[in-house]
Amino acid sequence: MKYILVLLALISLPAHAQTIPTSAVQMQLSFAPLVKKAVPAVVNIYARTIVQSSRTPLQSDPFFERFFQSPDAGRPRVQNSLGSGVILSEDGIVVSNYHVVGMATDIRIVLADRREFSARVMLSDADSDLAILKIDDVAGLPFLSLRDSDGVEVGELALAIGNPFGVGQTVSSGIVSGLARSGGMNGGGQGYFIQTDAPINPGNSGGALIDMQGDLIGINTSILTSSGGSNGIGFAIPANLVGAFMDQARSGATRFARPWAGLSGQAVDADMAAPLGLDRPGGIILSGLHPVSPFLAAGFRVGDVIIAVDGLDVHSPAEMIYRMSVAGLGKQAVITRLREGEQTDLVVRLIEAPEEPPRETVILGDEELLPGLELSRINPAVLSELNLSLEVEGVAVMDVGPFGMRVGLRPGDVILGVNGQDVQSPDQVRKAFRGQRQAELSVQRGGQRLSLRFRI
Known part of the structure; x- marks a missing residue:
C-alpha cells in the first residue's frame, strides 16, 4: 500500500515539480531526476596526440642509421583517444584522466547539449592519473559540486556517467563496494581509490561517479576484470584528491606537487x-x-x-x-x-622534497664521452622524482641521451664511480669523461651494483 501511495503522489506531480529521489522507495521508481541534474556537467573528450615514431638505439647510431632507412622512420604519427570529463566550475575548469588527455596536443570537449569547445591542460600527473583542463572565455557552464569523499561509505548507491565505447552519454548504477583500494589501476596508483560495481567501460575514463544528491564523489579511472568486459570492479579517484588538484591548478601550478615524507x-x-x-x-x-x-x-x-x-x-x-x-x-x-x-x-x-644540495644538472657535450647524457646530483627532490631509496648517494642518470643506452645505462641509474674513483657530483663525471674513448662505470640499479665497461 505504501508503494502505491508514493507512486500515485509522483504521478500527480507536474513534470517540472519532480524532485531528486531521497528515499529507498523513490529510488526504486527512477533515477531520472538525478541524472537530469548531473548529466549536463559530464562531457565527452576527444584528444589527439602527435607522437614521434619510435627509433631503436641502432637507428640513432651514425654508422647503422643508413641500414634502417624507411619511409616511416622517425615520422610523426597521430594517436586519438576518447574519454570523459567533469566540469568543476562555471568558468570552465574540467577534470579528466591523465591517460585520456595528459600528452594531448589537441583537445575537444563536447557538452551534453552538443556545444563544442577547445581546451588546454592546466595541470596533469601521471601517477595519480588526473588532469585539470580549462575551457577559456566561457561562463555559466553547468558543474558538479565536490563531496567530502572521506564521508563516503560502503553500500551507498552510486551512478557512473561517461561515454563508454564512444556511443554517447551513458549512465550505469551500482554501489560503493570498497574504500582505500590500491593496485590494478592506471598510473602509479598514488593514494587510494573508491571501488564500485557500477560498470566502467573504455571511454568512461574521466567520467563522474556521483552520489544520490548529485555530488561528485570520484572520477572513474579504470576497471579490474578478468574477461576484458565490464563484469569486474571499477575504481574511482576520490573527490578530495580532485579538489587538491583543482586548488593547485588555480594557483598556477603545472604539475601536481605532493608533500614529501622522507x-x-x-x-x-x-x-x-x-x-x-x-x-x-x-x-x-x-x-x-x-x-x-x-x-x-x-x-x-x-x-x-x-x-x-x-x-x-x-x-x-x-x-x-x-x-x-x-x-x-x-x-x-x-x-x-x-x-x-x-x-x-x-x-x-607538509613540504615539497627539498632541492638541497642543488642538483647541479649537467648535459655532457660533444667533447665528452657519451654526449647528451644528463646527470644530476642526488638530493631529496631527485630521490622523490626517480623513486630511489632514501640512502642512495651519488650521481643520478636523468636522461641517457643518444648513446647511453648503447653502453647499458638507463634513466634512474646511479653512477657511484668512474674508472675506480668515487664520484659525488655531475661535474666529477664530466671531468672523468672529457677526452676519453673508454670508461668503466660502477652503477647502482635498484638493489644491484653493476660494472659497465665500454669503448666508443
Missing part, C-alpha cells in the same frame, strides 16, 4: 601487530628516515608506528601520502604515533 616503511601485518602493542593489524612501521625528513624534525624515529593522519586511520604508505596530499602543501598535519604502546599526536610540516 621516510620508508611498511604496513603492519598480523604477525607484527601484537609485538608492537596493537590489538589488530594497521598503521605503518618506519624503517628509515632521511636526515632532512619533516617527520624526523617532528620527533619520529625508526621503529615508530604511524596509525593516523589528521585523525583518519592509515594502513599503507600510499594511503598516508594520499592523506598528506589532500591536506595540501604548506599546511600542517597531525600524525598519530605509536611508540612503546603509547600514542602521541605530533604536528608535521
